[in-house]
Amino acid sequence: MITFWLITGTVAPLPAQTSFNTVDSLDINNVTASVAVHGDMWWSPSTGVAGCEFPSGSGKNITTAGSVWMSGYDAGGNLHIAAQGYRSAGVDYWPGPLDASDTLSYATSYAWDKIWKVNKSDIQGFLAMDTHTIVNTPQSILTWPGNGNAYAQGYGGAPLTITSDMAPFVDLNGNGIYEPLLGEYPAIPGDQALWWVFSDNGPSHSTTKGQPLGVEVHAMSYGYNRGTLIDDVVYYEYKIINRSPNNYTNFRIAQWDVAGIGFDGFVNFVGFDSAWRMGITYCGTNNDGRFYGLNPPQFAVTQVSLPGDNGSDYVPTGSFTYYRNDYSIVGLPRTDTGYNYYMRSMIANGQHITDDYSGPGIPSGGYDSGSVCNYVYRGDPSDSTQWSECASGNIPDDRRFVLASNDFTINAGASQKVVFALLAADTARGCDTTSFNDLRILADTAWGNYNNSLLSVKILPASNAIKIYPNPANDQLFIEHTGSRTADETIVVYNVFGQVMPVPLNKSGNIWTANLRELPSGLYDVLYVGAGVQTNVKFIKE
Numbered sequence: 430m431i432t433f434w435l436i437t438g439t440v441a442p443l444p445a446q447t448s449f450n451t452v453d454s455l456d457i458n459n460v461t462a463s464v465a466v467h468g469d470m471w472w473s474p475s476t477g478v479a480g481c482e483f484p485s486g487s488g489k490n491i492t493t494a495g496s497v498w499m500s501g502y503d504a505g506g507n508l509h510i511a512a513q514g515y516r517s518a519g520v521d522y523w524p525g526p527l528d529a530s531d532t533l534s535y536a537t538s539y540a541w542d543k544i545w546k547v548n549k550s551d552i553q554g555f556l557a558m559d560t561h562t563i564v565n566t567p568q569s570i571l572t573w574p575g576n577g578n579a580y581a582q583g584y585g586g587a588p589l590t591i592t593s594d595m596a597p598f599v600d601l602n603g604n605g606i607y608e609p610l611l612g613e614y615p616a617i618p619g620d621q622a623l624w625w626v627f628s629d630n631g632p633s634h635s636t637t638k639g640q641p642l643g644v645e646v647h648a649m650s651y652g653y654n655r656g657t658l659i660d661d662v663v664y665y666e667y668k669i670i671n672r673s674p675n676n677y678t679n680f681r682i683a684q685w686d687v688a689g690i691g692f693d694g695f696v697n698f699v700g701f702d703s704a705w706r707m708g709i710t711y712c713g714t715n716n717d718g719r720f721y722g723l724n725p726p727q728f729a730v731t732q733v734s735l736p737g738d739n740g741s742d743y744v745p746t747g748s749f750t751y752y753r754n755d756y757s758i759v760g761l762p763r764t765d766t767g768y769n770y771y772m773r774s775m776i777a778n779g780q781h782i783t784d785d786y787s788g789p790g791i792p793s794g795g796y797d798s799g800s801v802c803n804y805v806y807r808g809d810p811s812d813s814t815q816w817s818e819c820a821s822g823n824i825p826d827d828r829r830f831v832l833a834s835n836d837f838t839i840n841a842g843a844s845q846k847v848v849f850a851l852l853a854a855d856t857a858r859g860c861d862t863t864s865f866n867d868l869r870i871l872a873d874t875a876w877g878n879y880n881n882s883l884l885s886v887k888i889l890p891a892s893n894a895i896k897i898y899p900n901p902a903n904d905q906l907f908i909e910h911t912g913s914r915t916a917d918e919t920i921v922v923y924n925v926f927g928q929v930m931p932v933p934l935n936k937s938g939n940i941w942t943a944n945l946r947e948l949p950s951g952l953y954d955v956l957y958v959g960a961g962v963q964t965n966v967k968f969i970k971e
Contacts, residue, residue, distance in 0.1 A: 446535050446632050448520045450475040451584070453544040457621035458652045458660035460853050461485040466542055468513045468522035468627045468646065469496040470665075471686075479689060483661075483728075483853040489720045491728045491853050492710065493689030496522075497667060498831065499629070499642060500769045501677030501839065509677065510639040511629035512768045514685065519638070522646075523631030526595070527672040531643045533631035542584040544625045545573060545596065547615050561610045573598065573615045574624070575607025595647065596624045619651030619664065628672075639765025643673025657967060658874045663851040664733070668844055676840040681747055682847050683772045683833035684730045686710065690717055698818035699830045701749040701807045702865055705872040706732035707852075708749055708832035711810070713818065713825030715859030727854040727865070731872045733879050734848035736837035747835035748774040749804040750782060754827040772833040774803040786816035811864030819860035850875040873952035874967065881923060881954070895957045901969035908941040908955055923954045945970050 452473055454463040463480030464470045471481040472494040479490035496513035503509060511521045525533050525541030547569040555561070555570055563571065563580070572582040574591055575598040581589040597616040598607045607613055615622070625648050630641040647668040653659045671677065688697040688710040696717050700709040710728045717725040737744035750771050753760050758778045762768045767777045775781050785799035786808075808815025818825075839845050852875065854867035896909045908920060920941050922932045930953065933944040943955075948970050956965045 443536060443539055448474065448516055449524060449538075449542040451524075451542050451544060452480065453546055453623055454480065455621055455623055455650050455652050455663055456485060457548070457619070458654045458663075459484050460491070460652070460661060460663050460851065462650065462652075462663045462851060464544060464623055464625065464648070464650055466524035466544060466625055466627065467516075467520060468648075469494065469516075471495045472515075474516050481728075481851075483726060484855065491690060491726055493687040495684065495686045495730075497646075498683040498685050498768060498772055498833075499644065499669070499681065500772055501642060501680035503675040503677060508639060508765060508769055509642040509673075509675070510637045510765050510769055511634070511642050511644070512637050512685065514636060519633070519635030520631075521634050521636040521641075522627045522629050523633075524625065524627050525631070526593070526626055527628045527630060527643065527645045531630055531672045531674070533628045535632045538631055540583040540587045540589060541626060543582075544623050545569065545615075546623050547573065547617055547621070549617065549620045552614050552617070555614055556612070561612055563610070566609055570614050571609050573607065573609070574626075575613075575615070577606035578609070580609065581607075595626065597649075617649070617651060620654045622649055622651035624649050630673075637762075637765040637768045639768075641673075642677070643671065643675070645670045645672050653878075658871060659878055661853045661855070661871055662875045662878075664875070664879070665849045665851070667847045667849075669839065669847065670844040671839045671841055674841050676838070678838050679836040680839050680845075681772050681833045681836060683748075683831050684708065684732075684849050686728075686730060686830050686832075688728075688828040688830065690721065690725050690728065695827055696825045697828055698810075698823065698825055698860075699751045699806060699828050700810065700817055700865065701746075701804045701832075702809075702869065702872075703746060703804060703807055705869055705876075706735075706743070706746045706832075707865075707868065707872055708830045709865060709868060710828070710830065711863060712859050713823070715861060724856075725859075726856075727863075727868055729852040729854075729865075729868045729872070730832055731850050731852060731875060732832065732834065732847075733850050733876055734846065735834045736839075736845045736847070737835065744835050746804065746832065748772060748833040749807070749830065750774060750776070750833075751805060751828050751830045752777065754829070771831045784816060786821060789813040789820050790822045809865050810860060811862075811866075819863070848879065850879075870952055870969065877924070877952065877954065895955070895964065895966060897955055897966050897968055901971045902945055903971050904944070904946050906943040906945055906955075906968060906970075908943060908957070910939045910941075910957065918957070921956045922948075923956060924951065 451466045461482040479493045481492045483491040498512035500510040523538045525538040551567045571580045574581045574596045583589045628645045630643050649666045652663045698713045707729050712725040759776050783799040784802040808817040810817040810819035813820045852871040922930045935942045954965045
């Protein structure tokens with residue numbers, strides 16, 4: 430039997446049941462980062478070329494490919510798992526939501542083969558209109574896949590009937606239905622966002638070849654363009670919905686990354702920083718030899734929000750492992766248990782990783798001797814006494830890292846939210862002079878913005894701004910207001926968790942002096958409020 434799908438008034442036959450190559454990119458800031466509809470990212474499935482350009486417009490890619498992996502155990506102790514890698518290894522995720530029977534047909538997946546992209550500037554222009562029509566409403570707003578949207582469109586303009594919560598929106602009348610012609614609009618963080626949905630119980634489950642979880646994932650990637658460090662950050666939010674009848678325990682979600690600074694995986698090392706829940710890729714030499722040349726950048730993924738976080742009390746990362754592009758016991762996973770092992774501090778044969786660091790310059794495998802540990806290469810390469818690939822004298826190679834959450838529970842019908850952030854640091858070096866300090870500052874920026882949202886405030890024009898100096902600062906920070914002033918001015922200093930810091934302030938003329946002597950070292954925000962506007966500037970206390 431031949432199945433047909435109605436698209437914009439024409440009848441088109443479905444293609445063979447192959448995976449889809451739809452890709453779009455977040456391109457609002459210094460990182461042009463692509464995503465694909467099958468849950469993979471940072472590459473083009475149709476060409477095999479990397480798609481994570483940094484700096485944007487340079488033609489150079491800071492990583493090669495990535496995706497999210499998930500696994501958990503049902504009440505009988507059976508493993509359920511989903512992962513996505515290069516498509517040559519199979520496809521576990523398919524675009525589209527699951528139906529009432531916890532399955533996803535190829536016809537439905539075909540219709541949902543789309544990534545919706547919206548800019549905050551389009552929303553602002555939309556809100557400035559007195560009336561909204563099909564003609565004057567931007568397509569990104571009109572066809573947004575919000576619940577009940579009569580104008581929602583999928584692949585090729587296919588009409589979508591949406592009867593459950595999908596893409597988030599501002600519901601002005603509170604009826605739960607997305608109605609753009611009544612002035613409702615996508616609810617996005619950042620200055621640009623991508624939204625898509627994928628599930629793991631579709632036409633095939635051929636990457637891991639294990640039992641599907643029956644989860645539906647609502648994904649959003651977003652970024653900012655503010656002329657500050659936040660421009661080197663891209664966020665990824667995943668809402669994981671358990672559509673299966675199973676209650677899962679020991680559930681984990683992981684970020685998989687193919688290390689490839691400059692799309693040359695054979696010069697790369699990996700590392701981990703537990704304080705920032707951060708998996709890192711960096712060059713093992715001071716010259717990548719092909720693309721960036723001298724002083725190549727660093728790439729990282731930080732776990733910004735995980736199930737179990739409570740205010741400023743954060744759960745630790747569950748596991749950080751890596752493997753090589755070969756078929757050794759620290760090589761490519763080939764079974765469902767192999768994929769699961771890499772999310773649980775083990776290597777391909779199920780052996781738990783160990784800390785086998787024996788001192789500077791002594792090669793380290795990270796798995797064959799020493800005390801049991803959950804994270805490999807957790808030291809800073811700037812310190813030769815800490816366990817890093819640099820200090821161990823390793824040979825750069827083609828690496829993939831797996832950064833996994835800790836265990837959590839997700840019951841049937843329940844959902845959990847996870848937030849990762851991509852970080853790109855352009856002031857890195859090779860092993861002789863490298864450190865992770867620039868990535869830590871970026872991680873502070875990513876976490877601070879997510880938890881406090883200071884960057885959502887109005888940005889002052891250059892003629893009405895504040896200056897701070899010196900930056901980094903030590904004992905004193907000077908805050909100078911250079912534009913029109915008012916008697917009603919406020920200066921507040923926040924830490925990365927959004928907490929107000931007790932910093933003494935004195936004012937003389939248009940200059941405030943902040944006494945930082947008692948302030949711990951780290952990254953902070955100065956928030957200025959006055960003259961009907963507000964803005965913030967970041968500074969570092971050394």
